[in-house]
Amino acid sequence: MKALYEQAVQLLEKLIKIPSFSGEESFAANHVESFLNEQGISTIRKFNNTWCYNRYFDPAKPIILLNSHIDTVKPNSQYVNDPFRPVIKEGKLYGLGSNDAGGPLVSLISVFSYFYEKTDLPFNLCLAVTAEEENSGQKGIRSILDDLMPLAFAIVGEPTNMQMAIAEKGSMVLDCLSTGRSGHAAREEGDNAIYKAIKDISWFSSYQFPIENGLPNPVKMTVTQINAGLQHNIVPGECSFTIDIRFDHNYTCREILNTIKNHTFCETNLRANVLAPSSIDITHPIVKAGLAIGRKTYISPTSSDQGWLDIPSIKMGPGESARSHTADEYIYLAEISDGITIYIDLLNELFPHLTVAHKVETTHSIQ
Structure with missing residues (x-):
């Protein structure tokens, strides 16, 4: 040995x-x-x-x-x-x-x-x-x-x-995009996509999928990447972020995605290679x-x-x-x-x- x-x-x-x-x-x-x-x-x-x-x-x-x-x-x-x-x-x-x-x-x-x-x-x-x-x-x-x-x-x-x-x-990855409108940061212009993304990110960080008492959390969603902005004086028109999702047999991929779409305003794109x-x-x-x-x-x-x-x-x-x-x-x-x-x-x-x-x-x- x-x-x-x-x-x-x-x-x-x-x-x-x-x-x-x-x-x-x-x-x-x-x-x-x-x-x-x-x-x-x-x-x-x-x-x-x-x-x-x-x-x-x-x-x-x-x-x-x-x-x-x-x-x-x-x-x-x-x-x-x-x-x-x-x-x-x-x-x-x-x-x-x-x-x-x-x-x-x-x-x-x-x-x-x-x-x-x-x-x-x-x-x-x-x-x-x-x-x-x-x-x-x-x-x-x-x-x-x-x-x-x-x-x-x-x-x-x-x-x-x-x-x-x-x-x-199981594991899946979701690419999200919050869309606003670009403008000059010094004036009341534009619709800041970062602020829109923050609202959805807050939901991702706090939402709990329903489960029977005493059982472990069936779905864990974690924001792992975020990107926005061109330079300091431009209100960003887009903010993209990525969600790492881990899930068990209590929820299907489709059920998780439907829940996300019903609670958020960002565009979502599910990456290929979902692990069951x-x-x-x-x-x-x-x-x-x-x-x-x-x-x-x-x-x-x-x-x-x-x-x-x-x-x-x-x-x-x-x-x-x-x-x-x-x-x-x-x-x-x-x-x-x-x-x-x-x-x-x-x-x-x-x-x-x-x-x-x-x-x-x-x-x-x-x-």
């Missing part, structure tokens, strides 16, 4: 050195592909996505997808450290993408390597190292879903403190196996590539979600070590739960 951990940390250090912004992951994808090939693992490549299957693949057994992404967001201006220089200090590995999702990625790669040569697995494994997760791009995981063999369920590697996210919110909310049944074998080894379940407020999968999945990985996209991003080395061990324990524990589930399905089919 120590060798797997050391190999994982070395791989993560190399990946941190390679800029891999969404849509620009080719060098990182090349490195991961070479890393796997050097271990004797045959890979398949499409765009900047790489995937492979366990050596002793058995088509009669279910396929479990192990997935995480190689792309990162761009470093923000508050970085003190060089984001592309891996530094280990006080048990932490610093670097852009170390936590989201480098730690989960290299841990899953190590786990796949651990099981790759085993001849008696009760399941098959498909490792998919994918691109364009951070921007929900067209050439990410959804571009290869039709190329993968039929999958039973998935473990999506994201920083969750190795707890199981059994549901996560995802969930898995608490009685699913992978969830039972996780509970059996002491993992906890929770509902994630963030979204991931789970939203593109039409199969049951859990989101689970080393690291902490709150560190994602922050300056001087880091992951604890102990989190990677523990993550590899827990992933392996989870898959080992899965066998009896898969057997029981198979028996139940067989009984139902006979009846």
